[in-house]
Amino acid sequence: xxIRKNIAVSDTGFVFDPSTGxxxxxxxxxxxxxxxxxxxxxxxxxxxQITKEYDIDAAGFEKYYQDFIEMLNQFKLLxxxx
Amino acid sequence: MHSKRKxxxxxxxxxxxxxxxxxxxxxxxxxxxxxxxVRVIGLAYETLEPGIYLRxxxxxVYLIPYPSEGSEAVLDRLTYIQGREHIEALIPNFDAxxxxxxxxxxxxxxxxxRTFLPSLEQLEERHKNNLPEFGKKYRLLVPDSQAIYxxxxxxxxxxxxxxxxxxxxxxxxxxxxYNEEQIVSHFNKISAKWGLPVIIQEFIRGTEVNVVxxxxxxGNTIGAVPxxxxxxxxKGKAWGGITLDNPDMLELTHKIIRRTKWRGGxxxxxxxxxxxxxxILEINPRIPAWVYLAVGAGQNLPEAMVKLMLGMEVKPxxxxxxxxxxxxxxxxxxxxMKDFEKISTQGEI
Numbered sequence: 001x002x003i004r005k006n007i008a009v010s011d012t013g014f015v016f017d018p019s020t021g022x023x024x025x026x027x028x029x030x031x032x033x034x035x036x037x038x039x040x041x042x043x044x045x046x047x048x049q050i051t052k053e054y055d056i057d058a059a060g061f062e063k064y065y066q067d068f069i070e071m072l073n074q075f076k077l078l079x080x081x082x
Numbered sequence: 083m084h085s086k087r088k089x090x091x092x093x094x095x096x097x098x099x100x101x102x103x104x105x106x107x108x109x110x111x112x113x114x115x116x117x118x119x120v121r122v123i124g125l126a127y128e129t130l131e132p133g134i135y136l137r138x139x140x141x142x143v144y145l146i147p148y149p150s151e152g153s154e155a156v157l158d159r160l161t162y163i164q165g166r167e168h169i170e171a172l173i174p175n176f177d178a179x180x181x182x183x184x185x186x187x188x189x190x191x192x193x194x195x196r197t198f199l200p201s202l203e204q205l206e207e208r209h210k211n212n213l214p215e216f217g218k219k220y221r222l223l224v225p226d227s228q229a230i231y232x233x234x235x236x237x238x239x240x241x242x243x244x245x246x247x248x249x250x251x252x253x254x255x256x257x258x259x260y261n262e263e264q265i266v267s268h269f270n271k272i273s274a275k276w277g278l279p280v281i282i283q284e285f286i287r288g289t290e291v292n293v294v295x296x297x298x299x300x301g302n303t304i305g306a307v308p309x310x311x312x313x314x315x316x317k318g319k320a321w322g323g324i325t326l327d328n329p330d331m332l333e334l335t336h337k338i339i340r341r342t343k344w345r346g347g348x349x350x351x352x353x354x355x356x357x358x359x360x361x362i363l364e365i366n367p368r369i370p371a372w373v374y375l376a377v378g379a380g381q382n383l384p385e386a387m388v389k390l391m392l393g394m395e396v397k398p399x400x401x402x403x404x405x406x407x408x409x410x411x412x413x414x415x416x417x418x419m420k421d422f423e424k425i426s427t428q429g430e431i
Contacts, residue, residue: 006327008405016405018327019328020289020310020326021310
């Protein structure tokens with residue numbers, strides 16, 4: 001699972017899907033997670049970095065992460081390797 | 083030195099209202115051409131079409147009779163205008179007038195006026211009431227639909243029509259109906275305004291997307307730009323939109339133009355379903371009012387169309403800017419009574 005190749009994410013957290021014309025804004029943490037996903041980091045690697053940087057434990061982060069992924073999925077911003 | 087080709091061009095659709103005609107954006111696009119030096123003759127039906135008063139875009143305006151008065155009446159008026167203006171090219175921009183202009187193509191050519199329009203057959207077969215056959219003939223996905231001519235037929239609609247359904251006028255207007263009573267009410271409203279038939283169409287769930295395109299009449303696509311409406315008015319008109327990077331929509335456009343050998347401007351109205359299938363809701367046989375978005379994104383399709391008309395060389399466009407947005411606005415012009423008086427009494431200004 002990764003962010004679709006043609007999805008553009010700007011430094012200000014503006015996410016643009018050029019195939020549908022939809023745009024979204026994400027906050028700083030969302031932006032960081034998307035960036036790490038684009039770099040190909042696994043969930044464990046992302047979790048490690050976020051829990052180091054912010055005041056949250058791994059179990060707490062996993063819940064937020066799943067919600068975030070679900071949202072990206074709903075907006076069709078993800079693609080899955082076959 | 084590069085000298086521009088001088089040209090007198092006539093354009094209809096100057097109604098830049100909340101139901102905007104394509105005339106003004108078409109003129110704006112052609113005026114930007116580096117190769118054409120255009121004198122624009124506006125052809126208007128009503129004295130308050132805003133384009134009449136946009137004097138920096140339209141050099142001279144003539145009122146013309148409605149197509150419902152017959153193509154002879156339109157031709158008579160054009161003969162009078164041609165005696166003064168020496169029009170070389172004409173771009174009609176209303177669905178409702180296309181039949182008369184296509185039928186008169188030869189007579190117009192004899193007068194020295196060129197057009198770049200689909201054939202009568204092309205115009206008819208993509209018509210809303212012929213869409214199911216069109217889909218079958220060209221192997222394209224279209225919603226199921228049926229043309230009805232009387233209220234009684236509503237009760238006889240096949241049971242495979244599930245609610246909601248779309249109720250559409252033959253040229254304009256579309257309403258959603260959730261039950262039979264609503265179909266009857268929309269049927270009466272639409273038939274009173276646009277005549278018969280009224281089309282009952284399967285409702286396809288998904289996102290509406292559009293393409294503006296130009297076909298050369300030999301099966302080649304000269305240009306095509308896909309767009310999604312971002313802001314829609316009560317009348318369903320795009321008041322803001324964005325260009326898309328969507329190879330599926332482009333491929334479908336190329337397929338339609340190749341298979342139909344479409345000649346002229348075209349607007350595709352499509353629905354993209356959750357499963358990423360594209361249904362063709364309508365094929366409008368003309369340039370749409372949002373065409374200037376395509377120009378802003380790098381494809382001056384109206385200019386290319388005029389060049390095709392004049393037999394000038396036109397290379398197909400191969401790209402456009404993705405993520406370009408148009409936002410429309412309204413603007414009040416202040417008009418002197420004498421201008422209004424002139425167009426009202428003399429039929430020209």
